[in-house]
Amino acid sequence: MHDVVIVGAGPVGLSLACELGLAGCSVLVLEREPEPRSPLRVAPLGMRGLSAASVGAFYRRGMLPPLLAAAGVHGDSGASPDADEPSPPRRGGHFAGMMLDPAKIDDSALPFRLPTPAPELLMTDLEAVETVLSEQASKLGVEVKRGVTVSAVSRNGENAVVAHAGADAYAARWLVGCDGGRSTVRRLAGFDFGGTEPQFTGYVMRAAIADPEKLRPGFNLTPTGMYIRMPAEGHVGMMDFDGGAFDRSQQPTRAHLQAVLRRVSGTDVTLDDVHLASTFTDRAMQTTTYRQGRILLAGDAAHIHSPLGGQGLNTGIGDAMNLGWKLAATVHGYAPDGLLDTYTRERHPIGAGVLDWSRAQVAAMKPDPHAQAIQAVVRDLIGTRDGTTYMFEKLSGSWIRYDLGSGHPLAGRSAPDFHLEDGSRLGDLMQDGRGVVLDFSVDRRLHGSTMGWEGRIRYAAGAARDDLGLGAVLVRPDGVIAWAGDRSPDPQAFERAAGLWFGIPRTADTVTA
Template sequence: MHDVVIVGAGPVGLALACELGLAGCSVVVLEREPGPGSPLRSAPLGRRGLSAASVEAFYRRGLLEPLLTASGVQEVFGAAPEAAGVPSGPRFVGHFAGMMLDGNQVDVAALPYRLPGPAPEAVITDLEAVETVLSGRASKLGVDIRRGVTVSAVTQNGESVVARAGTDAYEARWLVGCDGGRSTVRGLADFEFVGTEPQFTGYTLQATLAGPQGLPPGFHLTPTGMYLRMPTDGHIAMTDFDGGAFDRSQPLTREHLQAVLRRVSGTDVTIDEVHLASSFTDRAMQTTSYRRGRVLLAGDAAHIHSPLGGQGLNTGIGDAVNLGWKLAATVHGHAPDGLLDTYADERHPVGAAVLDWSRAQVATMRPEPHAQAIQAVVRELIGTRDGATYVFERLSGSWIRYDLGSEHPLAGRSAPDFRFEDGSRLGDLMEDGRGVVLDFTPDRRLRASAAGWEGRIRYAAGRAANDLGLGAVLVRPDGVVAWAGDRHPDPEGFEEAARRWFGAAPAGAGPTDRAAVS
């Protein structure tokens, strides 16, 4: 019996498999497709943007350089020189409802608790590159990835869960559905899936145009929809507000795609040849819970929405990183009470907010006078420094702050990449998937307390190049700050946070008598 069965070998399932494998769990991944890679997952149609939050996740596990190499990235966006006191302004900032942001307007200094570091603000990649990096790491960690396996039944009891595929049965203590927007696991495990119906059919295609000069490159929000043309690879995307009626209902012929493109663009552009095409909608749905017994969901299996702003992949990676260490601690039996429930407590509100962000963009894009009036207002707002900074904060993921019950403004946020004076960084200390306590004082009492969780929490002490006025910080394995202490950190505050997130200190793990070292 495995510890965990993961259904789906996309980026979310593979990211979760890496987190569990890093923690020493026995994991099998079941994927219905017979092999990795497909034209729809490679560039240009598989092109995606990884936000700052997702890039940080790769960086903290030592996967940033392999990702950049697999993505063919020659330069990164927003990487700050070490001499700078704050991160440099982002040059790749994305859009809201097809209205591009100006990176020069983003006030990086206003974003909460940021420090310069090697992780860029964004990486342009494709799904195939992401999956190649993650599957390679998962295999090295002993994860069993089985392709061409279609799950047809899921049953569970109080002790285990079984996924059946044909005559084969895969039993584990836990099962996680990471099998996409049309999730089989979601249906088999009877999760409730609620939300709003689509307003448009979207199309993405690679095509050869006759006289493409008549179709200018970039995003274009028009009175009849929106279209995007990439200038070099024939990639075109467009939205047609038909209520989602065409999506997957008819063949994507050249004639149909040309008619939609002409209507949306307001030009007489001619498509000579369609090389590849697919459709999608802005249907926005979310499961009411992320767990039923021993079955959990992550990524598109738990929430779907339009791809506007590239939030789907990034939200899914956030799910996987949040869930992985919590599920591993549960498997190994040292999770504190309720730890696994905090996965849904923290990630369900994030998913709901992303759905509303998507809906707001769709409402702004509608081809009718009221929406067009809103467009004018939004253009003015995102043209301001405050407006551009707000939208960038949402797109980058830096807005996310989990409610951990702490009044400290850093608690619940992604940890800044603190750098010690010897050059070592927080990101370097997180590659093994443990929690980290950074002691900037250093304080012998705190060191003695941290020794009680040796094996689960790494202790690192030293002066920081910029400690942001803090004395110590406890960082969860997912990079979230669990506790922050002032210039004279209270070991009791650390111990309370450590027990809450890492369970009771292992017996005989190290000294816990602070009086002995005071």
């Protein structure tokens, strides 16, 4: 019996498998598709934007170089490892098709940033992401079985869950559904799943266009919908506000796609041929909880919405990073009481926020006078530094902060990439998946508190090139700051935080005065 069975070998399932494998769990991934390659997962139709939060997750696990290579990025991608100042970041994004101007982003308003080798935005395709994660999972001993369709889920007593695929049964102590928006695990386990119905049918296609000059490049909001002419030849996206009437239950024909494109573009453009096409909607739904006993959900299995802004992939990777170390600690028996419950408590509000962000964009795109009035207001706002900065915070993931019950402004945020004077970075110290204590204090006040904790927390002491005025920080394995202290950190407060998150009991003889 495995510790964990994961259903779904997409980026979310593989990210979670890597986290669990890194922590020494036995993991089996079941994937319905027999082969990893698909035309919809490679460029141009498979292109996705990885946010700073997602790229940072790859960086902290040592997977940034292969990710950049797989994405075709060479040379300086952010800050060089020894840089004191960041290189000009690669940025972009839009709200409802209205593009942001990177020059208007106010870096001083972005919280707690430090130079890092990880870029703030990375354009790549799904196949590249999955290739990097698959190679990492293989190194960590994760087993992946393809061509397996889960047809039933049962509970074997209190300590096991069984995924059934025909005559085969796969038992594990825990089961996680990472099997997408039409999740079989979610349905079989009976999770409540509610939200709002779609306003549009979206299309992406690669086609031979007889007269491409009739379509303007980039995002184009029109009185009848929206279309996007991508840089790749023949790559077009469309949004037709038909109430989601034409979704993935039907295969779009050339004639249908041409009719929609003509309607939303207001042109008589002609499609000679369609090589590949797919549809989607803006249905926005979420489960009420991400856990039922020993069954959990992550990624699109827990929340679906339109792909506007590329938030789905990034939210799913965030789910996997949050869940991985907590589930591993539970498997190994050293999780403090309630640790696994914090997965839903922390990630559900993030998913709900992303759904609302998607809904707001749809509301601004509808082809009616009300939406056009909203567009005028949004264009005025993103014409300002404050407005553009606010939008960029949402798109980059830097807005995310978990409520950890601490008043410190850094607690609950993704940790800045502190650069120590010995040349090491926080990102380097997190590759083994452990939590990290960075002790910048002159008297190394926390050293005695960390004695005997090496198996769960790495202790690193020394001055930082920029410590942001702190004396010490405790960083969870997912890169989130669990506790931060001033220049004379309190060992007792630190030990309380470590006990809360890592289950390490506080003992008087380990405290350094």
